Amino acid sequence: MSTTELARAATPAPARGRKKRSRLNTQAGAGWLFVLPMVVVLGVFLFLPVLMAAWVSVSDWGGRGSPWGANVNFVGARNYVEVLGGKGLAARDFGTAIRNNLYYVILVVPLQTAISLGLAFMVNKRALRGKGFFRTAFYFPSVTSTVAITVLWLFLFSASGAVNAFLSWFSITGPNWFADPRGLIHLALGGGEAPAALSQPGLFGISTWEWIAGPSVAMSAFILMAVFTTSGTFMLLFLAALQAIGEETDEAAMVDGASVWQRFWYVTLPMLRPTVFTVVTLGLIGTWQIFDQIYTAGQQGGPAKTTLTPAYLSYNAAFISQDWGRGAAIAFVLFGIIVIFTVLQRLILGGGDRSTRKQVRAEQRMQARLAATGSAGGTIPGTLAGSDHDEH
Amino acid sequence: MHPSSRRAATAAVAVLASFSLAACGSGFSSSSSAPASGSASKNTNPVTVLIGSSGDAETASVKAAVAAWSTKSGVPAEVKVASDLVQQATQGFAGGKPDDVLYVSTDQLTGWAKNGSLEAYGDQLANKSDFYPGLVSAFTYDNKFYCAPKDFSTLALVINTAMWKEAGLTDADVPTTWDQLAAVAKKLTKGKRVGLAFGPELQRVGVFMAQAGGGLVSADGKAQANAQPNIDALAYVKKLMTDGNAAFSSDLGAGWGGEAFGKKEAAMVIEGNWITGAMSSTYPNVDYTVAELPAGAQKGTLQYTNCWGISADGDNKTAAVDLVSFLTTKDQQLTFAKDFGVMPSVQSAAEGYKTDNPKMVPFINGAAYAQNLPSMAGAADVIKDFNSQLAGLKTKDPKAILDATQSNLQAIVG
Numbered sequence: 089m090s091t092t093e094l095a096r097a098a099t100p101a102p103a104r105g106r107k108k109r110s111r112l113n114t115q116a117g118a119g120w121l122f123v124l125p126m127v128v129v130l131g132v133f134l135f136l137p138v139l140m141a142a143w144v145s146v147s148d149w150g151g152r153g154s155p156w157g158a159n160v161n162f163v164g165a166r167n168y169v170e171v172l173g174g175k176g177l178a179a180r181d182f183g184t185a186i187r188n189n190l191y192y193v194i195l196v197v198p199l200q201t202a203i204s205l206g207l208a209f210m211v212n213k214r215a216l217r218g219k220g221f222f223r224t225a226f227y228f229p230s231v232t233s234t235v236a237i238t239v240l241w242l243f244l245f246s247a248s249g250a251v252n253a254f255l256s257w258f259s260i261t262g263p264n265w266f267a268d269p270r271g272l273i274h275l276a277l278g279g280g281e282a283p284a285a286l287s288q289p290g291l292f293g294i295s296t297w298e299w300i301a302g303p304s305v306a307m308s309a310f311i312l313m314a315v316f317t318t319s320g321t322f323m324l325l326f327l328a329a330l331q332a333i334g335e336e337t338d339e340a341a342m343v344d345g346a347s348v349w350q351r352f353w354y355v356t357l358p359m360l361r362p363t364v365f366t367v368v369t370l371g372l373i374g375t376w377q378i379f380d381q382i383y384t385a386g387q388q389g390g391p392a393k394t395t396l397t398p399a400y401l402s403y404n405a406a407f408i409s410q411d412w413g414r415g416a417a418i419a420f421v422l423f424g425i426i427v428i429f430t431v432l433q434r435l436i437l438g439g440g441d442r443s444t445r446k447q448v449r450a451e452q453r454m455q456a457r458l459a460a461t462g463s464a465g466g467t468i469p470g471t472l473a474g475s476d477h478d479e480h
Numbered sequence: 481m482h483p484s485s486r487r488a489a490t491a492a493v494a495v496l497a498s499f500s501l502a503a504c505g506s507g508f509s510s511s512s513s514a515p516a517s518g519s520a521s522k523n524t525n526p527v528t529v530l531i532g533s534s535g536d537a538e539t540a541s542v543k544a545a546v547a548a549w550s551t552k553s554g555v556p557a558e559v560k561v562a563s564d565l566v567q568q569a570t571q572g573f574a575g576g577k578p579d580d581v582l583y584v585s586t587d588q589l590t591g592w593a594k595n596g597s598l599e600a601y602g603d604q605l606a607n608k609s610d611f612y613p614g615l616v617s618a619f620t621y622d623n624k625f626y627c628a629p630k631d632f633s634t635l636a637l638v639i640n641t642a643m644w645k646e647a648g649l650t651d652a653d654v655p656t657t658w659d660q661l662a663a664v665a666k667k668l669t670k671g672k673r674v675g676l677a678f679g680p681e682l683q684r685v686g687v688f689m690a691q692a693g694g695g696l697v698s699a700d701g702k703a704q705a706n707a708q709p710n711i712d713a714l715a716y717v718k719k720l721m722t723d724g725n726a727a728f729s730s731d732l733g734a735g736w737g738g739e740a741f742g743k744k745e746a747a748m749v750i751e752g753n754w755i756t757g758a759m760s761s762t763y764p765n766v767d768y769t770v771a772e773l774p775a776g777a778q779k780g781t782l783q784y785t786n787c788w789g790i791s792a793d794g795d796n797k798t799a800a801v802d803l804v805s806f807l808t809t810k811d812q813q814l815t816f817a818k819d820f821g822v823m824p825s826v827q828s829a830a831e832g833y834k835t836d837n838p839k840m841v842p843f844i845n846g847a848a849y850a851q852n853l854p855s856m857a858g859a860a861d862v863i864k865d866f867n868s869q870l871a872g873l874k875t876k877d878p879k880a881i882l883d884a885t886q887s888n889l890q891a892i893v894g
Binding site: 264 | 858
């Protein structure tokens, strides 16, 4: 990007004649010709369906014939209002789904990031024997289909399943995992009735007491499953990043007398920041879209709607209740939520390349100043460009 | 951005736009021309039948029946087994090329009838008056009888014979009132085993509301979830559970009542006639008898049914109606009953069914007093919400649950 722009800037375009321009144009044309198949494929299979869904979300299309048909009417923001501003069941269901998914995201993303980082460190150790075996073993859940793992989980976490049998060795009576709607925070608080102050309907018609319920026991089983299945994938990302760092850096830090913890915290982790950013972003997007596990478990968001998620709710509204407008509206609201969370996360984490951009801007300012004074200093932009390169 | 790239981007958008228009043109407009050919004098367009099959027995039986009709009528016909019927049917309706005949549940009827996907052909059937009235009303939407009931199921009390004897009970002890049910449930409770189990849902617990003379919606279509009979029914169920003599199947770690019954975690369950298939295939060593449910203020049970829906956009509706008439005849329904254990939806077949299946008599007797669950638009969500609260019945106030359901229900029926 930057090199081509520099090249263009270097060419005094207006000074040359028409010939030069047309050649540039044919080049661009050829470029577009080459990407045309992909543009068309993306357009037909991505852009167009999104456009249609957007239209469905503001229409009263009922699922018969084309959504562009003559008897489909524009209803404005009605579907959105029903979901976001209503006092009815639709809004409450949406609020419940958001609550469930929020707890899911809050627990899964940090856990999967930390665990995958830990796994990556373990299998990156030079001293570890059977490295290949462990790498394969940790990655294995990621290549298994979610459906298979969900079914496995249903068996493991059934009332008389392996997990409860294991717990019983320690004289712990395990819960009936997938049938237990009690929230973890409620349980920690003693599981009593709601205090009067918190039992009034609040946001989306759901009481504050219900908002702070925490993930239900059933959802916790899904949370464990998500951590189990995704850690392997992200381990691979971390492993690649760790191997790119190289041993020299670690050795240099060792020579400086840094302890293991210091080397991890002050040397390795900062260098892994772009990867952490990637993992957290992918994690956020993936966890907000949880659908297949809920669908496969076959409880339709139960017990007591504590595993209902926006993605499942959207499917349910459209395909089961034939309320296509509401289904599409939920999908778009979910899209908005994911964008907001990703942006927030970027701001909090400092972004993968924000510092670089700051440096580029500083560099530009510097060059401008140099140009103004007329002295073309060779060394200063050079070092800046060098540091820029390092960040990448 | 460079001027030339901006121009190119505009061009790309133009290309996209033209493509999207072209795609719409070819994809959907064909649907409008399809029904016109339906009224031709002798239409031999093939008829496709989309079914959601319970297993090989059902698939083979339906295929044989459709093939027999095809030979008789000369119209080619094909049976397709859906893995996810609702989704496949929905795609067909949206694409304008639906299958001609398909299974439709009471839950789905409203949505598809409302958006015009289904043909209301019920009144064209010669054997219309032979169907059970309760089933006809289940498939009546907006005062139009949409589709012919395929078969139906009712709920009854399934009793483990060995445990019954072990508790010293005889045939005379089969409960006919709520008090008797509570008494035998108590006698049958032993250790971790409960006397009575049912799924944590309106689809099972609702029988007590029906017996108390209630139900979520009154006969004239008013919301009455928090009416006194319903409160009494839930209070009765709550008492059974808090006394430890009854439990939800989920509390026993079972996916449904049949599983709890088969694993001998419950001595009695409230289940439909489909339980007999599961018992013979999965738990062949458990002996059981079936009894009609006890009465509260009146006799009551719930019924479930599917119909043979016909697509409004199908291209051979005349033949489709003829096929459905063939499939719902008394003899054909008795064949279906024999092949895969369903109950015939026509009253004339009841006697034959009872003779063939003496054990199932209590189920078909339930047809006389069975209620339908509400199925108007949005009812499925209200029922789901009710079920989500029902899970906590042991600690919750029945009236609070029903009050919440009432306000949800009023939003959809007024």
